[in-house]
Amino acid sequence: xxxxxxIDAHAHCGRQDRSPPQALEDYLEHSxxxxxxxxxxxxxxxxIYDRYDYSFEDNDHWRRRRDAANRxxxxxxxxxxxxxxxxxxxxxxxxxxxxxxxxxxxxxHSDEPEYHYDDPRCLAVLSExxxxxxxxxxxxxxxxxxxxxxxxxxGIRVVIPHCGLxxxxxxxxxxxxxxxxxxxxxxxxxVPGEVIADYVDxxxxxxxxxxxxxxxxxxxxxxxxxxxxxxxxxEKEALVGGNxxxxxxxxxxxxx
Numbered sequence: 001x002x003x004x005x006x007i008d009a010h011a012h013c014g015r016q017d018r019s020p021p022q023a024l025e026d027y028l029e030h031s032x033x034x035x036x037x038x039x040x041x042x043x044x045x046x047x048i049y050d051r052y053d054y055s056f057e058d059n060d061h062w063r064r065r066r067d068a069a070n071r072x073x074x075x076x077x078x079x080x081x082x083x084x085x086x087x088x089x090x091x092x093x094x095x096x097x098x099x100x101x102x103x104x105x106x107x108x109h110s111d112e113p114e115y116h117y118d119d120p121r122c123l124a125v126l127s128e129x130x131x132x133x134x135x136x137x138x139x140x141x142x143x144x145x146x147x148x149x150x151x152x153x154x155g156i157r158v159v160i161p162h163c164g165l166x167x168x169x170x171x172x173x174x175x176x177x178x179x180x181x182x183x184x185x186x187x188x189x190x191v192p193g194e195v196i197a198d199y200v201d202x203x204x205x206x207x208x209x210x211x212x213x214x215x216x217x218x219x220x221x222x223x224x225x226x227x228x229x230x231x232x233x234x235e236k237e238a239l240v241g242g243n244x245x246x247x248x249x250x251x252x253x254x255x256x
Contacts, residue, residue, distance in 0.1 A: 005241040008039035008219055010161055010189045010211025014069050017044040022215040024076055031219040038081025042105035043069035048087045049113055056113040058091060074100040092121035094128055102248050104129055107139040130155050135247055137161055142168030159185040163195050170195050179203050185247060187211030193225050205235040209243045
């Protein structure tokens with residue numbers, strides 16, 4: 001049985017970074033025939049900051065690039081359901097988060113420039129995210145991830161992508177009992193099937209969502225990985241669409 005409302009909860013989408021190509025038409029080409037009807041989408045990292053320069057300092061060029069990247073997703077006109085998440089960086093541009101943005105992307109790797117967590121604007125953005133009840137997809141180093149959850153994100157639903165594989169490891173989150181917290185969600189992008197099955201067995205199917213990590217993962221392959229698991233049909237329905245709908249309050253994203 002193929003679920004009727006399949007939503008990819010983790011996809012990068014933009015026109016400026018073409019390595020690899022990841023505009024909407026590229027996603028649609030890679031997902032053709034999969035049954036995916038919509039996706040949570042964030043701008044590519046390299047459209048937000050210079051990820052290859054640890055000492056990166058913001059400038060007008062990158063502010064324009066970042067603004068164009070976040071606007072691209074809310075200006076798309078397409079029958080495919082685009083669910084735009086705003087990618088926050090160190091300017092903490094509260095005024096750029098529009099009513100069309102359904103959530104927040106908060107991302108860096110250990111060799112990339114760091115977030116300025118001590119900037120008062122950071123707390124101001126988090127306060128507004130909390131007020132709007134927007135989920136945050138958080139990909140950070142382990143110590144920043146736990147600090148964010150324990151200190152900054154009270155009352156905010158946090159999605160740890162890849163079952164934590166790039167935030168410190170699935171097992172590390174399990175040992176700290178973070179997965180059991182009712183405000184902590186995850187997605188399945190690039191995750192081995194046995195990890196997904198273990199998560200569902202231990203924590204249930206209510207806070208884990210299908211994701212592809214396009215263009216680094218293939219939407220059809222990542223979806224097939226879930227459909228091949230020995231899960232009840234209701235559990236599969238939750239993973240591939242129901243849970244992201246509930247996370248977002250049941251509403252639709254921006255549809256042309």
